[in-house]
Amino acid sequence: MPQTKPGALIDIDPERLLDFLLRFATTQTSVGVQTSRIVVNTTRVAHAYGYELTIMMFQRNITMTLMPATSDNTEASHISRAQHPVTGMIRHRHLPLNFFLNAELSRLSWYTYDHHPSLEELEDRFEAIVTSPPVNRWLILFLISLANMAFCFLFGGDLGSGLCVFAGTLCGFFVRQELNARHVYPYLVICVSAFVASFVVGLGAKLGLEANPEIALGTSVLYLIPGVPFINGMMDLLDGFMLNGISRLMTAVMIVISITVGLSCTLMMLNLSLL
Template sequence: MYADTQNDITRQVVRVAQLLLAYGAESDLVEEISQRLGRALGLASVELSISSNSLVLTSLVHGRCITTTRRIREHGINMRIVCELQRICLLAEKGLYGPNEVRKRVARITPKSYPAALVIPMIGLSCASFCHLFGGDWMSSIITFIAAAIGMSVRLSLARRHFNPLVIFSLTAFVTTAVAQLSYECPLTKTSELAMAASVLMLVPGFPMINAISDMVKGHMNVGISRWGHATLLTVASVIGITIAMQLGGKFL
């Protein structure tokens, strides 16, 4: 294998690893896919070092090493992209894709999201369902639906304007809790506290916490602690927004 070919393959592999990390894949999966893809494209071995915001990849062919470093910038969780990159790896292992095909396929990958007109009511419905499961009455569930839907619209609006995630979570929690407190003024419900509790469940950073625990259990302590810290900060930001709204409204769970 020529040096130029090794360089090209190394770039393709590190790009795949970079995308996997940026869109929420756990570290063990990133290592596995990178090594499998590298071997499928002709590399003898691939070694990967992952930190909280960067990765270092070294490829080896006939005793010649190439090392490259990439910075990781999070783009939010998107399992569609993670699955697409895994599919590319499988096709390369079957011999259907070479370096050129991998490069073209990866270049065509673009994140797709559901329209806000669909996301907002579905988030409202999911939070209202939790309220009902917790024992809330129908009016309380309706108020939860309205509060969660308004909160989600605020969250998406702030995200489009590229606000800091901590600010987004805090403001979303504040608005959602403030709207949910209106249930105390409604004489048709006796479970107002459930509406306040259920409406902010959309802000629970469950996926980052699961990834953090998975990374730490599998030996990727640095990345796991970093992800755990980020998820904790998001939780604290949400709590701050909820607390301010409750203080201003004079309501306490």
């Protein structure tokens, strides 16, 4: 995506603009946007008002410095000399992955660059996006269970294995939703969810309901695989954001370890094997 150039400096409160940019950037981080896209989108908004932006991002917080862009225009240069850089820091929010917000926030940055709305309008549009109603949790629960069952069939599982995977995913993901609503430690949530899903499938294997128990057990926890952290981590490394890339990859590794612990507990308790 091409970088944008700063426009004419607009006489607005830089601290208020910086506060918006901090919230704008950390919301993108929370919903699964890679670092390079966050930097481009946020810088584009700053450029729309004639400011340069320097961003320093870490796993838990983000720091920005906003400064007036240099200009050959006499009036804009006068405003620029009268202002000083402002710096702020904010902690990242914790939100579920949301590709709708991902796309809408990027679209908002282009709207800002093209139309230069007032800060009041920009903040109203931002709030309308982030407060948009989420998808029904029961629909998500059903569709994810159905998708995991489809994975079981894709890898060669029989009808009994697929139905057990559907039931296991339904139980495991429901537990995950409830624990997340209670703000339980994230890795413990993954571990317990993997255990519940695999335990239901393991019971099906013990009762002889599955012709391919190893396939059913393996696919019962696929809904927990951290695909987005792995992809974003690799993209950050390739884009040169080494610290962010390493931290995201380590988060993905910790999730995989949590899944392994939960699945291992099922295998030991039911005396099963994936081999």
